[in-house]
Amino acid sequence: MLTNIALRTVLKASVSVFRGSCSAGLTAAPRVTGGCFAIPPPVRHYARVVKKKKTGPESQLSDLPPTLLKSGFAAVPLAQTTDDVIKRLLSLELASHSEKLQLKKEQLIAKVQRDENDRSSVEVKVAILTTKIRNFQEHLRxxxxxxxxxxxxxxxxxxxKKLLKNLRLVNYDAFEKVxxxxxxxxxxPPEYYRRVTHRWVAKKALCIKVFQEVQKQKAEQRLKMSQSLAPTDPKAAKTAAV
Structure with missing residues (x-):
């Protein structure tokens, strides 16, 4: 009984050694040291290169400090002397994205508005649209x-672009400031470009021909109107011709 147990343990040990030698790879040959085989340790390929995260452009809201109060509570004097917990609730640290965007919009409006009560000028409209466009760009990334x-x-x-084009024609200094x-x-905008095809050339020639015919008809109608309004007396016609 004891001999059977000993044989089983020897067989299990040999099987485990054989599996370890197979996992070491076919190229790794066993070394002979002192009349016995020394199996090299298995090579583990688990060290991988850490992929760097792609850092995109910063958000337009990144320059807003978290301790800054919201736009509705910045002008309230009581909000400056309240408890720290209430200040934290009223600050941008716990504000939503829309509240931060509203504060950013007010900052851009303050840069370009003509006076304190200006809310409908072209400059203010451009500032509001700029905030929306940058927010859409960050979302679409x-x-x-x-x-x-x-x-x-x-x-x-x-x-x-239409507002800036009109502002550039009306007030160039305000356009540069904005x-x-x-x-x-x-x-x-890019120059108008269209690929010339046979169909487009034929259509253009037809349009020119139609335009010339219409001009001829209008000229004939004007001539008839002038003849109908001309005086019937030959002496008066001679004087009018002279």
Whole structure:
């Protein structure tokens, strides 16, 4: 009985040694030391290179300090002398994204508005649209398949471009100030370009021919109207011709 147990233990030990030698790899040959085989330790390939996280551009709300009060409580004198817990509740540390965005919008408006009560000028509208556009851009970096917000962003960009174009024609100094204060780079629209095809050439020739025919008809109508309004007396016609 004891011999059977001893044989089983020897067999289990040999099997475990054989498995360890197989896991070490086919290239690792056993070394002979003192008449017995010394099995090298298995190589573990678990050390992987740590992937660096991609750091994107900072948000427009990153420059807002967390101790700053919300826009509705900044002008209240009692909020400056209250308890620290209440100050924390009224600060940006526990504020939502919309409240932070509202405060950022007020900061941009204060940079470009004409006076303290100005809320409807072109400069203020450009500042509000700039805040919305940057918020849409930050959202689309994480959710690039959000087509509805992308459409809203493109509509806001077109509207801001029209406002800046009109402001540039009316008041160039205010246009430069707005672009400098808000960090906007105004780019001119590209020149009109269309690929010339046979269909487009034929259509253009037809349009020109129709335009010329219409001009001829209008000239004939003007001539008839002038003849109908001309005086019937030949002496008066001669005097009118002279």
């Amino acid at each position: 994480q959710h690039n398949k959000d087509k509805s917000n992308k459409r809203r962003m493109l509509m806001a960009i077109d509207r801001r 672009c400098e204060q808000l960090g906007i780079t105004y780019s001119f």
